Amino acid sequence: MQSLWDLPDFDDHEAVHFVTDRDSGLKAIIAMHSTALGPAAGGTRFWHYPDPNQAVADVLRLSRGMSYKNAMAGLNLGGGKAVILAGPDRIKTPEMLAAFGNAVDRLGGNYVTAEDVGITVADIVAIAQQTKYVSGLPVTEGAVGGDPGPHTSYGVYLGVRAAAKRALGKDSLDGLHIAIQGAGSVAGGVARLAAKDGARISIADIDQARAQKVADEVGGIAVSPDEIMTLEADIFSPNALGAILNEQSIPALRVPVVAGGANNQLARPEDGDRLHARGILYAPDYVINAGGIINVATEYLKDGDKDEVRRRIERIPHRLEEIWAESAATGRNPAAVADAMAQRLIGRA
Template sequence: EEDALVDVLRLSKGMTYKASAAGLNLGGGKAVIIGDPKKNKSEALFRAFGAYVNSLRGKYITAEDVGTTVNDMEYVFMETPYVTGIPKAFGGSGDPSPYTAHGVFMGIKAAAKKKLGLDSLKDLRVAVQGLGNVGYHLVEFLHKEGASLIVADIDNEKVKKVVDQFNATSCGADDIITSECDILAPCALGAVINDNTINQLKCKIVAGGANNQLAESRHGEALRELGILYAPDYVINAGGLMNVFVELEGYSSDRAFEKTTQVFDNLMQVFNISEKDGIATHIAANRLAEKRIKMIGQLRTHHHGRTARPFSTLKEMLSREK
C-alpha cells in the first residue's frame, strides 16, 4: 500500500503539470488499483471502483491508463458518468493512442523547427523505440511526412509488420537508443536517457511518447550540455489527455485531432523559455506549468474559490442526478 501511495502521488503531480502545460482546465487526480492487471481484473472490481469515483461527485474524473483498457472503462461507466476513454459506442473517444501519437508527431515537428530550422520531417532519420499503440501510430504519421524510419521493439512480429507496411529499417531493441539518427523517439519504457546511454547518443533531438524518459533530472541538464534538444515528455505526450478533455465537452474526433496540434505551440513556448532563461527544457516545462497553476489559483481566490465548470455534458449528468 505504501508503494501504491508513493506511485499515485508521483502520477498525480505529473498529471497536474501535464494538464497545466497543455493549457487544459483540469487538475491532476490519479488513482491506483492494487493488483496484477493480468490476473486480478474483473467486472466487480471495476464497478466497485466506479461506485467510489461516483461518490466523489465529479471532484475526480477517471480514465483508461497503464494496466487498463477501454473495455475496463465500460464497467466503470456502469456506475458513474465521471469516466472518460469509454468505447465510442457509448459516446466516448475509445482508444486514445492515435491522438497521443499525433501530439507526439506535432511535438517532433516543433523540435525539428527549433533545432534544425525545418518545417518538414521529409528525409530526416527518425528512430522510434517501441511499436505499441502510440509507437505504431507515430510511425504512420512520420511515414506520411516522408521521414526515414528506424524502428525497434521486443516483439519481432510488430517490427516485421511496421518494416513491411512503412518501408522502415529494423534495429535491435538494445541498440536503437544509440543508433545514428536526427531524432530519437522513445515510445516504450521510461528512464532510457541514463548514465549508460547519454554519452552514446548520436541524435540531435530526443522527442517521443514514453513517460519519464530522463532517469534523473540531471540527465536533462546533460542533454543540454551535449547540444541535444529534449522535448519534455509530459508536454509532448499530452495528446491523449487533450483527447479525453474534448470527450468531457461532447466528443468529436476532428476536434480532438485539431486540439492535439497545440502540442507544437506548447513545446515552442518551452523551447523559448529554455533559450531565454538558459535552462534545460525539462526545467522550462516545469516553469511553464507552475506559472499557469499559480495564475489559475489566483483566479480561483479572486472568485471566492468558485470556478465555472466548462463541461456541459457533466452539468447535464449532475442535473439528472438531483
C-alpha cells in the same frame, strides 16, 4: 520507516488513496496531485510491479505529470493518476474492474479516469458501469471521445516535426531517420505518420513480433530493444515506459533530438541538464503527448467538437516553441522551463 510525505516523488499531493477489495483481489492506488484548475484527471495503469514501492513512486510521478500536462494544454482539469497492481499472471477480472469503478465513484468526481497502459476501451466501459467519472468511452462516428491513442500519436508527430525544424532546420521529416522506442498504439501511430512524410523508421519493442509488424507496414526496420537508444539517427522518439533517460543512457545517445510520447522520460530532474549539456533538444514529454488528454477532456467537459479537439492538439508545437525559446534565452533546460511554466499555472510557482 519512511513516510509517504518523505518520499522523493511526493510533491504536496492533495490526496493519495490506497484501495483494497478482498473479494475481487483488487489493489490499487489513486493519486490526486492538484485540483487547482479542475477535477484531477488522468488514466488508470494496469501493471505488475515486482515491488509495491515502485507502484507508489509511479503513481506519484504520473499524477504530478498530469497536473503539468493538463495545465500546459490549457485544460480546465487538475492532475491525477491511478495504478492497479497486477499480479505476476497479469489477470484482470470483471470483479476487479467493478471494484475499481466503485473506488473512483466514492471520490465524488474529484478524480476522473480514462485509459492508460494495460487498460483498454472495453475496460473503461466496464468501469463506467460503476461510475460516471470516466472518459475515453466509445462514441459514434464523428463524435468526440473514444480511444485517446490516435490523438496522442498525432500530437507527438506534430511535436517531432517542430523539433526537427528547431534543431535541424527541416520543414519536413522527409529523409530523416527516426528511432522509435515502443510499437504500441502511440508509437505505431507516430511511425505511420512520420513514414507518410518520408521518414526512415527504425523501431524496437519488447514484443519483437509487434515491432516487426509495424516496421513491415512502414517500410522500416525492427531492431532489438537494447540497440534502439544507441542508434545513430536524427531523432530518438521514446514511446514506451518512462525513466529511460538517465546518467547511463544519455551519454550513449547518438541523436540531436529526443521527442516522444512516453511519460516521465527523465529518470531524475537533473537528467534534463544532462541532455541540455550535450546539446540535445528535448521535447518535454507531458507537453508533446497531450493529444490524448485533450480528446478525453473535451469529451468529459463537453466543451468542443472533433474539429476543436484537432485545433487544440495543433497548438502543441506552439507551446513547445515557447519552451525552447525561453530555454535558449535563459540557458535553462527545456524540462525545467516547462516545469516552471506549469507550476505557475497551477499556483505552485
